[in-house]
Amino acid sequence: MNVSRRRVRAMVIKELREYRRNRSLLWAMAIFPVVFCIQPLVVVFTLASSASTELAHEHLLLYLLGIPALVPVFVAAYAVVGEREQATLEPMLSTPIRSDEFLLGKALAALIPSLAIAYAVYAIFLILVAAFGRPAVASALFQAPDLLAQVVFTPLLATWSIWVGIAISARSSDIRVAQQLGVVASLPSIFVVVLVAFNVIQPTLGLAVGGAVFLLVLDALGWRIASRMFDRERLVTGTR
Amino acid sequence: MARPAAGGEPAIAVDHLSKRFGGRAAFDDVSFEVGRGEVFGFLGPNGAGKTTMVRTLGTLIAPTSGTAIVAGFPLTTENGVEIRRRISIMPETPGLYLHLSVVENLACFAEMYEVADPRDRIEAALRAVHLDDRAGDTCGTLSKGLRQRVALARTLLSDPEVLFLDEPTAGLDPVAAREVHDLIDDLRKRGVTIFLTTHRLEEAERLCDRVAILNTTLRTIGRPDQLRDQLFSKTLTVRTRVPLPDPGSAFGSLPAVESWHEEGPVTYVLAVSDPDVAAPAAIRKLVAAGADVLSIGESRHSLEDVYLELIDEVPQAARR
Numbered sequence: 001m002n003v004s005r006r007r008v009r010a011m012v013i014k015e016l017r018e019y020r021r022n023r024s025l026l027w028a029m030a031i032f033p034v035v036f037c038i039q040p041l042v043v044v045f046t047l048a049s050s051a052s053t054e055l056a057h058e059h060l061l062l063y064l065l066g067i068p069a070l071v072p073v074f075v076a077a078y079a080v081v082g083e084r085e086q087a088t089l090e091p092m093l094s095t096p097i098r099s100d101e102f103l104l105g106k107a108l109a110a111l112i113p114s115l116a117i118a119y120a121v122y123a124i125f126l127i128l129v130a131a132f133g134r135p136a137v138a139s140a141l142f143q144a145p146d147l148l149a150q151v152v153f154t155p156l157l158a159t160w161s162i163w164v165g166i167a168i169s170a171r172s173s174d175i176r177v178a179q180q181l182g183v184v185a186s187l188p189s190i191f192v193v194v195l196v197a198f199n200v201i202q203p204t205l206g207l208a209v210g211g212a213v214f215l216l217v218l219d220a221l222g223w224r225i226a227s228r229m230f231d232r233e234r235l236v237t238g239t240r
Numbered sequence: 241m242a243r244p245a246a247g248g249e250p251a252i253a254v255d256h257l258s259k260r261f262g263g264r265a266a267f268d269d270v271s272f273e274v275g276r277g278e279v280f281g282f283l284g285p286n287g288a289g290k291t292t293m294v295r296t297l298g299t300l301i302a303p304t305s306g307t308a309i310v311a312g313f314p315l316t317t318e319n320g321v322e323i324r325r326r327i328s329i330m331p332e333t334p335g336l337y338l339h340l341s342v343v344e345n346l347a348c349f350a351e352m353y354e355v356a357d358p359r360d361r362i363e364a365a366l367r368a369v370h371l372d373d374r375a376g377d378t379c380g381t382l383s384k385g386l387r388q389r390v391a392l393a394r395t396l397l398s399d400p401e402v403l404f405l406d407e408p409t410a411g412l413d414p415v416a417a418r419e420v421h422d423l424i425d426d427l428r429k430r431g432v433t434i435f436l437t438t439h440r441l442e443e444a445e446r447l448c449d450r451v452a453i454l455n456t457t458l459r460t461i462g463r464p465d466q467l468r469d470q471l472f473s474k475t476l477t478v479r480t481r482v483p484l485p486d487p488g489s490a491f492g493s494l495p496a497v498e499s500w501h502e503e504g505p506v507t508y509v510l511a512v513s514d515p516d517v518a519a520p521a522a523i524r525k526l527v528a529a530g531a532d533v534l535s536i537g538e539s540r541h542s543l544e545d546v547y548l549e550l551i552d553e554v555p556q557a558a559r560r
Contacts, residue, residue, distance in 0.1 A: 006351055006354055007352055007354070009351070010347075014340070014348040022339055086337075087331075087333045088335045090331050090335055091349075092352070094327075095352035096354075097352050233300070233302060236295060236301060237295070
């Protein structure tokens with residue numbers, strides 16, 4: 001398959017410009033991570049130093065992997081149906097761009113702010129805990145494997161979430177409905193993350209490697225599945 | 241199949257093409273050809289299938305049956321990219337990214353066509369639609385007419401072989417519409433094939449080499465004057481200062497006059513086979529008879545008359 005880098009790059013640049021100037025989309029992306037952080041921050045700040053022993057056996061920081069699982073859905077769900085609602089889809093699809101290129105551009109553009117937000121919120125969380133949490137609690141929380149897991153799994157989860165959002169967007173006729181369905185579709189990922197964070201599923205190296213490979217395969221499949229679900233005729237005419 | 245006036249390989253060749261949405265036919269069994277460099281008008285009422293035809297030929301939707309060749313390529317899914325490289329479509333709504341500036345919109349589309357010199361192309365396209373001084377404006381702040389012109393500039397970026405314009409002057413004021421007409425004239429001179437759908441019949445008459453009238457099926461196709469001649473007999477309208485005492489003897493024996501009738505006390509309508517022969521003969525005869533001729537002229541049926549006659553054909557037939 002020939003993918004034109006030039007067209008994909010142009011799509012990414014266009015999308016990023018639109019995100020920057022579309023305040024409502026930025027707010028939607030920014031609010032959820034903040035809400036996501038408040039509860040764990042409150043918990044951490046109220047913990048006594050004596051809780052650090054128990055905390056060292058948990059992986060509370062992995063809870064923040066919910067952010068890359070959830071945030072991208074808001075922009076990804078907007079990707080196709082948003083273009084359709086502002087009547088820009090037909091002129092864009094009239095150009096030589098292939099469906100694969102169109103979707104790849106959309107996905108990469110959604111990935112960039114999603115990663116930036118997820119890593120930034122994570123960094124802010126760590127800084128706040130280090131600055132205002134009890135030192136014993138902070139040192140119990142900061143476990144190298146958890147930090148590594150955050151770095152590795154953030155793009156993997158975000159990419160999957162983006163393909164789910166785009167696939168829903170390609171089949172929806174309303175932005176709000178697409179975003180709501182996107183949130184519902186990302187709940188299983190968040191559920192797994194929470195189970196791991198609270199030790200219901202024991203995080204091991206094998207599980208981490210297996211999970212990463214599984215997500216990598218899902219991400220590659222996601223592009224294919226989203227491309228299959230992208231029906232030019234239905235999107236242009238609203239029929240079929 | 242209706243063939244174009246110009247010779248050579250056609251820019252568009254449509255052969256028994258149909259598109260159905262479920263049980264409803266958008267257009268049915270349509271065949272025509274458009275010559276290279278021709279401005280081809282596609283007329284029809286709302287829901288006649290004009291936009292669906294543009295989308296089908298533009299590879300946005302697939303035909304249900306029939307075949308077509310667009311810009312030298314058979315209309316198939318596999319050829320979609322190659323066809324879209326060579327054509328440009330301006331849909332009825334401009335479809336601009338309203339948060340982006342004019343130049344950012346055009347830059348994005350220039351990249352989609354992978355044009356060699358995007359900056360020069362964008363400048364040339366903006367000059368062509370007289371928008372070079374608005375390049376930095378955000379599209380959301382532009383009037384409907386200006387947005388339409390940006391959309392037109394967008395179609396020029398790729399230097400297309402075939403340009404599909406779907407109602408390009410809809411919503412434009414007369415001055416802006418005239419500018420679009422001038423631009424179409426200019427493109428015609430450069431050899432661009434233009435497929436123009438419009439509701440403005442005077443626009444089609446002024447711009448198009450040939451027109452097709454569609455109402456799900458193709459009703460007719462030809463040059464506007466040819467269609468007039470096919471549907472309506474040629475007539476001369478004669479007005480005199482006072483009623484003629486014996487119009488029968490004045491008009492009955494004239495060469496090229498097939499019949500005549502009165503249309504008011506001092507107005508006479510002559511059905512003629514050749515106005516150039518009948519008009520001088522009528523003037524000579526009337527002057528010789530002492531009549532004061534106020535005016536004599538050929539009654540021209542407009543494209544609108546042709547359109548209404550053909551679009552009304554089916555309801556009239558049903559009533560009969």
